[in-house]
Amino acid sequence: MKTTGTIILSSLQIEQKIKRIAFQIYESNSAEKEVIIAGIVGNGFILAQKLVQALQEVSPLKVGICEVVINKENPLEYISTSLKSEEYKNKSLVLVDDVLNSGATLIYGIKHFLNVPLKQFKTAVLVNRNHKKYPVKADFKGISLSTSIKKHVYVEFTKKSAEAYLV
Numbered sequence: 001m002k003t004t005g006t007i008i009l010s011s012l013q014i015e016q017k018i019k020r021i022a023f024q025i026y027e028s029n030s031a032e033k034e035v036i037i038a039g040i041v042g043n044g045f046i047l048a049q050k051l052v053q054a055l056q057e058v059s060p061l062k063v064g065i066c067e068v069v070i071n072k073e074n075p076l077e078y079i080s081t082s083l084k085s086e087e088y089k090n091k092s093l094v095l096v097d098d099v100l101n102s103g104a105t106l107i108y109g110i111k112h113f114l115n116v117p118l119k120q121f122k123t124a125v126l127v128n129r130n131h132k133k134y135p136v137k138a139d140f141k142g143i144s145l146s147t148s149i150k151k152h153v154y155v156e157f158t159k160k161s162a163e164a165y166l167v
Contacts, residue, residue: 005167008153014126014162017142018047021124022054024140028122029061029092031106034147037092038066038081040109043098046157047126051096064088068095068109075108085116092120094140098155100125103134110136127153 009017029035037055037074039048045067055063081088095109106123113121124140131149145153147166155164 005154005165007126007163008145008166009155009162009164011161011163014142014155014164017126018050019054019058021140021142022051022058025051025055025094025122025124026059026061028139029120030059032061032091032092032119034064036064036066036083036088036091038068038083038088038093038095038109040095040097040105040112041067041069041093042072043155043157044068044096044105047098047124047155051094051124056071064091066093068112069114070108072105073155074085075104079108079112081112086117087140088113090119093118093123094122096124098125099127099129099153100136100138100141101129101153102109103132103133103136107134107136126155129153 037048039045069080071077088128106110122139125138126142126145128138128141152167
């Protein structure tokens with residue numbers, strides 16, 4: 001499905017942002033042997049997969065991937081991950097989502113990982129909206145936007161391309 005609206009990031013720009021975020025994650029974890037990239041179900045996981053690929057191209061780090069399943073309509077429901085907690089315990093972890101809007105999804109994801117001791121915990125988003133309801137920030141971000149609250153940001157990933165829209 002093709003979204004209509006103002007394109008804020010083209011496919012090439014998204015590719016460049018992903019590569020830059022991968023370099024930042026590597027710089028932040030250069031002393032580590034392994035990093036886990038945990039993507040929030042949907043576009044967050046797609047972005048996480050792309051970050052894993054980019055990290056493997058730019059760093060010698062062992063990179064694991066984890067899908068974080070959160071019901072975005074009711075984030076208080078049980079949150080599950082594709083990895084067992086022992087697989088990311090005492091490791092560096094980056095929680096990834098496509099858009100940081102109100103901060104709700106990211107903060108509930110963060111809450112889940114607080115139950116396990118981690119060596120380092122960071123967050124990454126492609127688009128950081130500056131209208132947060134919760135006190136959460138993205139450590140790594142592709143772009144920051146200040147827009148009206150009525151506007152929405154959508155990221156659309158297809159097999160061959162990706163675009164971010166302001167609608």
